[in-house]
Amino acid sequence: MSDTTGGVKGGGGLFAGTRNGAIALLGTGRTRLELLGNELKEEKLRAVRLLLWSQMLAFCVALGTILLVGLLVVVFWEQRVVLLATTGVLFIACGGLAYIALQRSMRRPDHLFAASLAQLEEDLRQLKQAAGDESRAD
Numbered sequence: 647m648s649d650t651t652g653g654v655k656g657g658g659g660l661f662a663g664t665r666n667g668a669i670a671l672l673g674t675g676r677t678r679l680e681l682l683g684n685e686l687k688e689e690k691l692r693a694v695r696l697l698l699w700s701q702m703l704a705f706c707v708a709l710g711t712i713l714l715v716g717l718l719v720v721v722f723w724e725q726r727v728v729l730l731a732t733t734g735v736l737f738i739a740c741g742g743l744a745y746i747a748l749q750r751s752m753r754r755p756d757h758l759f760a761a762s763l764a765q766l767e768e769d770l771r772q773l774k775q776a777a778g779d780e781s782r783a784d
Contacts, residue, residue, distance in 0.1 A: 674769060682762045711737070 715733050719726050 678762060678765060678769070681765060685762055 718729055718733070722729055
């Protein structure tokens, strides 16, 4: 491999400065991408965990509700039509409230990748500060 600095090893020439800047930039970019990858993995695991718990909750609540309504119908057999109508309206109202809550939670802005964005902002601030310091030194 040929030396691009004109045979001067370890010199502080223009090419060495550019090369060192590029190496630092690539290292910083790699670190930021690793941080982003870690956040993606954590968010994926969180989403899967939430999905599993919500499915378990829905199944248990649905089964418990069916058994409870069946028990009430057996206990209050004479008023079974009124009881079934009342519980039907109650469940439809609860479903409507759950739908509204779901819509509201889907509209809420999520702070996904907050750590990565904060780190990139800090990198940008440091680069601007370094550029300002270099222009004052000239």
